[in-house]
Amino acid sequence: MEMFIQMLVAGILIGGIYALIGLGMTLIMGVMRIINLAHGQLMMVAMYITYVLYFYLGIDPYFALLVAMPALFLLGVAIQKYFLNPLLKIDSIIPQNQILMTVGVGIVLTETIRFIFRSDYKSVKTSYSSATFMIGNISWNVPMFVAFGLAVALTAGLFIFLLKTDAGKSVRATAQNKDAAMIMGINADWITQLTYGLGAAMAAAGGTLLLPIYYLFPDVGSQFTLKAFIITVLGGMGSTVGAIVGGIVLGIAETLGATYISMDLKDAFGMVIFVVVLVFMPGGLKELTKV
Amino acid sequence: MLRVENVNAGYGDVQVLWDVSFHVGLNEFVVLVGANGAGKSTIMRTISSMVPLSSGAIWFENQRLDQVTAHKIVEHGIAHVPEARQLFPEMTVVENLELGSLKGEAKKQRKQTIEWVFELFPRLKERKKQLAGTMSGGEQQMLAIARGLMSKPRLIMFDEPSLGLSPLLTQEIFRLATRIHSEGLTILMVEQNVKQTLAICDRAYVLENGRTVLEGKGKELLENEQVKKAFLGI
Numbered sequence: 052m053e054m055f056i057q058m059l060v061a062g063i064l065i066g067g068i069y070a071l072i073g074l075g076m077t078l079i080m081g082v083m084r085i086i087n088l089a090h091g092q093l094m095m096v097a098m099y100i101t102y103v104l105y106f107y108l109g110i111d112p113y114f115a116l117l118v119a120m121p122a123l124f125l126l127g128v129a130i131q132k133y134f135l136n137p138l139l140k141i142d143s144i145i146p147q148n149q150i151l152m153t154v155g156v157g158i159v160l161t162e163t164i165r166f167i168f169r170s171d172y173k174s175v176k177t178s179y180s181s182a183t184f185m186i187g188n189i190s191w192n193v194p195m196f197v198a199f200g201l202a203v204a205l206t207a208g209l210f211i212f213l214l215k216t217d218a219g220k221s222v223r224a225t226a227q228n229k230d231a232a233m234i235m236g237i238n239a240d241w242i243t244q245l246t247y248g249l250g251a252a253m254a255a256a257g258g259t260l261l262l263p264i265y266y267l268f269p270d271v272g273s274q275f276t277l278k279a280f281i282i283t284v285l286g287g288m289g290s291t292v293g294a295i296v297g298g299i300v301l302g303i304a305e306t307l308g309a310t311y312i313s314m315d316l317k318d319a320f321g322m323v324i325f326v327v328v329l330v331f332m333p334g335g336l337k338e339l340t341k342v
Numbered sequence: 343m344l345r346v347e348n349v350n351a352g353y354g355d356v357q358v359l360w361d362v363s364f365h366v367g368l369n370e371f372v373v374l375v376g377a378n379g380a381g382k383s384t385i386m387r388t389i390s391s392m393v394p395l396s397s398g399a400i401w402f403e404n405q406r407l408d409q410v411t412a413h414k415i416v417e418h419g420i421a422h423v424p425e426a427r428q429l430f431p432e433m434t435v436v437e438n439l440e441l442g443s444l445k446g447e448a449k450k451q452r453k454q455t456i457e458w459v460f461e462l463f464p465r466l467k468e469r470k471k472q473l474a475g476t477m478s479g480g481e482q483q484m485l486a487i488a489r490g491l492m493s494k495p496r497l498i499m500f501d502e503p504s505l506g507l508s509p510l511l512t513q514e515i516f517r518l519a520t521r522i523h524s525e526g527l528t529i530l531m532v533e534q535n536v537k538q539t540l541a542i543c544d545r546a547y548v549l550e551n552g553r554t555v556l557e558g559k560g561k562e563l564l565e566n567e568q569v570k571k572a573f574l575g576i
Contacts, residue, residue: 217444224430224441231428234390235441236416236493 053188058310059303060189066302067199068257072275073282073294073301074206075253081226081289082246083135085149089157090254091275096160097123097255098267099168105175112175112263113197119259120252127251130156131244157272165269174266198260205256206295209249213291222246226289254279274318281325287337296336300324343368343528344389344407344497349398351388357396358384360552366497371519371529373539373560375573376549382532383425384552386501389530390415390422402497417445421495425502427486431475435466438474438485442492451494459488462518480511487518498522500531504538516542536573540564548572 072094079087100122101115110118134156135149182193213219225232225242233239258275265271282301286293301321308320332338344366352358358381366372376382387393389400391412400407402418410418421442430438439459443452460467463484469477474485483503490498500519504512512535520542523529533539540546540560548556548569556568563569 217440217449220433220437220441221444223433227430227432228428230392231424231430232441233392233412234416234422234424234428235489236413236445237441238413 054310055307057189058306060191061195062303062306063299064192064195064199064302065306066299067202068260068298069278069282069302070295070298071202071205071260072254072257072279073286073298074209074291075250075257076279076283077286077289077291077294078209078222078246078253079250080283081291082222083149083243085135085147085153086280086283087153087247087250088150088276088280089130089153089160089272090250090279091277092157092160092272093123093127093251094254094258094275095267095269095272096126096164096258098258098262098271099164100255101259101262102173102175102267105177112177112259113201116201116256116259119255123255124248124252127248128244130251131247132240135247136240136243157276161269161272168269170269172266172268175262177263180263192264194263198264201260202256205253209253210291218245222249278321281321284325285328285335287335290335290337293335293337300336343370343403344530345401346385346389347399347401349385349388349400350396351384351393351398352396353384353393358552359388361398362549362552362554363398364547364554364557366528366530369523369526369528371523371531371542371544373531373533373543373546374549375533375536375539375546377534377573379551380549381552382549383501385549386422386424386499386530386532389420389499416493416495419494419496421490421493421498423486423490423498423500423503426505427482429474429482429485429489432473434471434473435477435485436470438489439466439492442489443494445493448492448494452492455492455494459491462491462521463488479506480508480514483507483511483515484518487515487522491522495527497528497530500529500533502532502534504533504535512538536569537564540569 076087076090097119100119101112104110104115104118105112134152138149138152179193183190184193213223221232221237222242222245224235225237225239229239278301282294282297285297285300301324304320304324305317309317328335346362346364349359349362350357362385374382374385384393388395389407391408391410395408402420407418430441439456440452443449443455448455465481466484466488469481474482503515507515516538519529519531531539540563543560546558546560546563547554556563556566
């Protein structure tokens with residue numbers, strides 16, 4: 052039982068970071084109606100930024116958030132502005148050619164990073180990377196605990212932005228009815244850029260927070276694109292609350308699966324849940340949470 | 343105030359408007375009537391810059407409107423209450439209203455304007471926190487109009503406000519339109535409900551197959567043989 056609770060705690064902590072990554076994708080999904088298949092790759096770029104800051108300048112990964120997030124925000128805005136929005140102006144046979152573009156962007160990012168840093172595995176080992184503390188009989192990994200706390204804070208920040216500010220409300224309005232949003236004076240082009248930028252910044256936060264407990268190589272992005280995709284579907288396309296629940300469910304499933312069934316199959320459990328949800332709850336967890 | 347001059351427009355290769363011209367004077371209540379597919383909504387959408395013109399011009403207070411991008415139209419003092427309400431269904435009544443006042447002066451006076459529209463539509467005040475998508479058709483139409491008023495427009499355009507409403511609610515909406523008109527706003531309305539709208543408007547245009555075919559005072563048109571035959575079934 053103790054073991055179970057221990058694993059549950061670990062699952063929830065990692066799930067909080069997954070939720071952050073999933074939220075970014077969900078936001079983009081909600082406004083642009085596209086799956087951002089470059090999501091994990093954006094996260095990977097942020098991880099390399101954090102790595103460089105740590106390795107060459109000695110900046111702590113948590114402070115690197117202040118650089119990685121704005122950097123990825125700008126990169127996201129640029130991708131939306133120069134690569135995705137121009138595609139909207141063309142009538143094509145495949146209406147979803149924006150999705151194909153995100154695949155291309157992802158490949159370019161991965162290969163650019165591979166060109167600069169080579170394919171070796173890298174990691175950021177801080178003094179607290181393996182520090183733990185105990186509450187009762189449960190041990191808490193310090194970097195995971197801090198990462199979870201920051202993830203919760205960033206998520207809360209995103210919700211305040213979306214619910215309380217005019218700009219955030221404009222983002223939601225554009226997601227719900229683009230034509231009406233334009234009539235209200237909302238510049239839909241700019242909102243898509245803002246949204247993609249925010250989504251990229253959220254992915255960046257996830258990557259940076261993950262770095263002290265994870266490892267890094269140029270292809271790390273694709274597995275996180277997949278995870279983000281699973282979370283988005285789990286949560287119900289475009290549902291922000293669903294994405295949080297989806298992220299935590301995925302975190303718990305992976306941890307419990309790895310402990311009780313097989314470590315090698317860790318990544319498979321996410322896919323199993325994915326298939327089960329698609330079969331029994333095609334609308335995702337949104338069917339339960341209603342938001 | 344608003345002048346539409348020889349406008350040709352459409353969607354892709356399909357031309358919908360053929361050489362349409364009309365004008366709306368300051369403080370006037372003008373109605374465009376016509377059957378389904380006559381191009382009424384397209385006119386509204388061209389004025390709002392959501393459908394591009396292929397030729398012609400639209401002037402508003404001596405400024406060319408057809409070269410302004412869609413999201414800037416509201417800043418010129420024009421509110422568009424679109425067909426089928428087009429609310430933000432998963433947002434509350436108050437949030438919908440706030441989104442009507444995103445720019446400049448309207449944003450500064452948001453609080454007062456909300457009080458004013460709540461006075462006009464007491465029903466909305468009762469439902470402040472309700473999600474727009476869960477309200478009845480009549481309430482949704484009221485919210486759509488209220489949201490339009492939030493931008494403090496000088497000209498407000500109604501696109502088929504009676505769509506999907508009971509005769510009783512339709513009357514209520516038209517009564518509100520008259521009330522808004524009496525508060526000094528200029529109104530351009532598009533309607534299929536010919537008899538009722540001709541009775542309350544100052545002037546009207548009859549649209550057929552994307553062309554303006556008749557123009558006159560509302561009450562004169564009600565007596566017009568052609569109108570009677572085509573719309574009133576007399």
